[in-house]
Amino acid sequence: MFSRSQTPKRGGAATPATPSMRSTSSLGPSKSQTPASMSRLQSNSRFSDRNAFTPVRERVSRPSSSLSYSSLSRPTTPSFVAPSQPYTGSIAVAIRAKPSETFLKDPWFLGDGTIHHNDVGEFKFDHVFQPTSGNLEVYEKVVQNLISQLMEGYNATVFAYGMTGSGKTYSMSGTKEEPGIIPLSIREIFEKIEESDKNVCKHELKVSYLEIYNERIYDLLNVNFLKSSSSSIASDLKIRDSTDYGVKVIGLVEETIRSEKELLKIIQKGDLNRRTSETDFNSRSSRSHAIVQLRIGITNQSTGIETFSTLSLCDLAGSERATSHNERRKEGSFINKSLLALGSVIVKLSSPQTSIGHIPYRDSKLTRILQPALSGESLVAILCTIHTGQAAFAETVNSVRFAARAKNINLTVKKHEIDMTSEKDRIIEKLKYQVENQAKEIENLKTNSQATTLDVSVLGTDSNNTHFLNDEVKTQIIQLNAENKILIERLEHYKRLTDQANAEKVVLKNDIINDILTNIPIDDSKPLMLKIEELFKKTYSEIDEYRSYTNHLEHQLKQEMQNVSKKPKYENNNSPSRSPSKSLNHSEMDSILRDQEDEIFELRNELKNKDKIIKALQSAKRVRESLISTISTNDSRRETFRLPLDDTLRSLNGEKLNHLNTKIG
Numbered sequence: 001m002f003s004r005s006q007t008p009k010r011g012g013a014a015t016p017a018t019p020s021m022r023s024t025s026s027l028g029p030s031k032s033q034t035p036a037s038m039s040r041l042q043s044n045s046r047f048s049d050r051n052a053f054t055p056v057r058e059r060v061s062r063p064s065s066s067l068s069y070s071s072l073s074r075p076t077t078p079s080f081v082a083p084s085q086p087y088t089g090s091i092a093v094a095i096r097a098k099p100s101e102t103f104l105k106d107p108w109f110l111g112d113g114t115i116h117h118n119d120v121g122e123f124k125f126d127h128v129f130q131p132t133s134g135n136l137e138v139y140e141k142v143v144q145n146l147i148s149q150l151m152e153g154y155n156a157t158v159f160a161y162g163m164t165g166s167g168k169t170y171s172m173s174g175t176k177e178e179p180g181i182i183p184l185s186i187r188e189i190f191e192k193i194e195e196s197d198k199n200v201c202k203h204e205l206k207v208s209y210l211e212i213y214n215e216r217i218y219d220l221l222n223v224n225f226l227k228s229s230s231s232s233i234a235s236d237l238k239i240r241d242s243t244d245y246g247v248k249v250i251g252l253v254e255e256t257i258r259s260e261k262e263l264l265k266i267i268q269k270g271d272l273n274r275r276t277s278e279t280d281f282n283s284r285s286s287r288s289h290a291i292v293q294l295r296i297g298i299t300n301q302s303t304g305i306e307t308f309s310t311l312s313l314c315d316l317a318g319s320e321r322a323t324s325h326n327e328r329r330k331e332g333s334f335i336n337k338s339l340l341a342l343g344s345v346i347v348k349l350s351s352p353q354t355s356i357g358h359i360p361y362r363d364s365k366l367t368r369i370l371q372p373a374l375s376g377e378s379l380v381a382i383l384c385t386i387h388t389g390q391a392a393f394a395e396t397v398n399s400v401r402f403a404a405r406a407k408n409i410n411l412t413v414k415k416h417e418i419d420m421t422s423e424k425d426r427i428i429e430k431l432k433y434q435v436e437n438q439a440k441e442i443e444n445l446k447t448n449s450q451a452t453t454l455d456v457s458v459l460g461t462d463s464n465n466t467h468f469l470n471d472e473v474k475t476q477i478i479q480l481n482a483e484n485k486i487l488i489e490r491l492e493h494y495k496r497l498t499d500q501a502n503a504e505k506v507v508l509k510n511d512i513i514n515d516i517l518t519n520i521p522i523d524d525s526k527p528l529m530l531k532i533e534e535l536f537k538k539t540y541s542e543i544d545e546y547r548s549y550t551n552h553l554e555h556q557l558k559q560e561m562q563n564v565s566k567k568p569k570y571e572n573n574n575s576p577s578r579s580p581s582k583s584l585n586h587s588e589m590d591s592i593l594r595d596q597e598d599e600i601f602e603l604r605n606e607l608k609n610k611d612k613i614i615k616a617l618q619s620a621k622r623v624r625e626s627l628i629s630t631i632s633t634n635d636s637r638r639e640t641f642r643l644p645l646d647d648t649l650r651s652l653n654g655e656k657l658n659h660l661n662t663k664i665g
Ligand SMILES: Nc1ncnc2c1ncn2[C@@H]1O[C@H](COP(=O)(O)OP(=O)(O)OP(=O)(O)O)[C@@H](O)[C@H]1O
Pocket: 032, 097, 098, 099, 131, 162, 163, 164, 165, 166, 167, 168, 169, 170, 171, 282, 285, 286, 287, 316, 317, 318, 385
């Protein structure tokens, strides 16, 4: 089967198992080894020479090198896998023929590791058991070596595959008189535990027992299982990926075991639950898969090595495909789904490495649970039980072909162990580092929380209040206090200005000035606004005066012109009826008209001056804005730019007033 670092020849049995604890010879022939069966064995002796036959037809050609499982889809490798030498080999496959009354006439010929049928040819396996072989012999040749490896930290999986009634349950569970693989494995495990030095090795054992029926998982160790309906979704358990075990059935009960007796009792309880969950037990058991899982942890306290391993013992449903039409419609399709998926997975895994591709483990509950085992996390042994009778020919061919494909699967299995001494040192270092980091973090959090809850205005620079703070935080607090003070002052200033502005609302009619004022900061615009308001009041009133005076003069001029036009060209200037004005001569009239025209011209110029003033204000606004943007926060500098602006305004105002006064005066 499996050899350390040794790849077996293609199709051939791998290196023989380690010497068994109870050799067949020492126990003598099994009680099922009747003289008739012995003679049948002799009659098949022509098949005992494996090399005498042509290559097996069912074999799929594979590269002779061992299949590297890193190239396969597989679950996460457990973190505790130590870099010890892995086991490399193919799956161990054995055929077991059920006793048959017509054995001598049956078409199948059993040899030493071979099975032959004239129509389908010969197949080679690790072991081919005669109908006379007992459970103990099967166990010793197929499973016993796996148990030794299990106790060293390798996972091991055994499953019985075959058509209904071919002897799967008989081989796995056996009877009271003829214990099967499950009780024999348990006995071996406890014998090994007993043999070990209990002062040095500490063992921990856990067991779970589940059933897959109609693609649902049932916990056979859960007392509630009996209460819930077998078809209830509530009793269906889910499978999840697990870093420790590849996959894990969520919620599955795992009983801790202290003795062999206790373990056997628990498994019996599971068997009982399986029987009572369905009225027709035989029907159900043929259609369901039962899996016992033992998890074993061994700590060697002298070496500090810990090993973890899992033994999975699977009694599969009947492999026959031909259930009745009704049954298949009802539930057979579910069984076939799992078994067909298992077949597909086996076909894929046994294909040449280059064409492996996707492995459909997730196509069924069974393949999902067996995924870690089939993908290289476990040593695997398959016991294929067959009927040798002609009536079961088709099913037996299918079973044998399935077994032949499985035989082509190579495994590279790692030991699950951890050196706790070096691991402990590593863990201690890691924890120390974590503790240091956490202490720093706690210190930071404390400081931050104190700093954020401080009333900085109260703290000030008082060393009594700030003695627990570092220099950087102290500087920050001082800066914050200063900024806070400035902000409070500015706020109060704004408040005052707002109150004042509300009290003395000034209505400006000029849009341009309003625009200037709204763009200047409140504190800066207020004095300016007052000045402009004053200026404009005067300007508007003067302009109004000029307008009325201009109108008056224009009116006068118009009248004079009308009079002139009505007056006879050579009127006597001495006439008493004439008005004083009318008494003016033509040159005087011309002189008055010229004066008035000059005055109107000047007044118009004055109006133009108003636009110049506005332009000057806009220019002042731009100067002011650029200055504000550069030194907006500096009060003293703000003062310096305010002065020239005020001067500009004052000079503009003075200039304009002087000019107007001159003109008016
Ligand atoms: N090698 C054997 N020696 C003696 N009796 C056997 C052997 N194999 C099977 N039997 C008997 O045949 C009957 C059917 O066997 P078993 O229940 O193990 O079949 P099975 O493959 O588990 O069927 P199913 O698929 O329905 O569960 C049982 O009564 C069992 O005792």
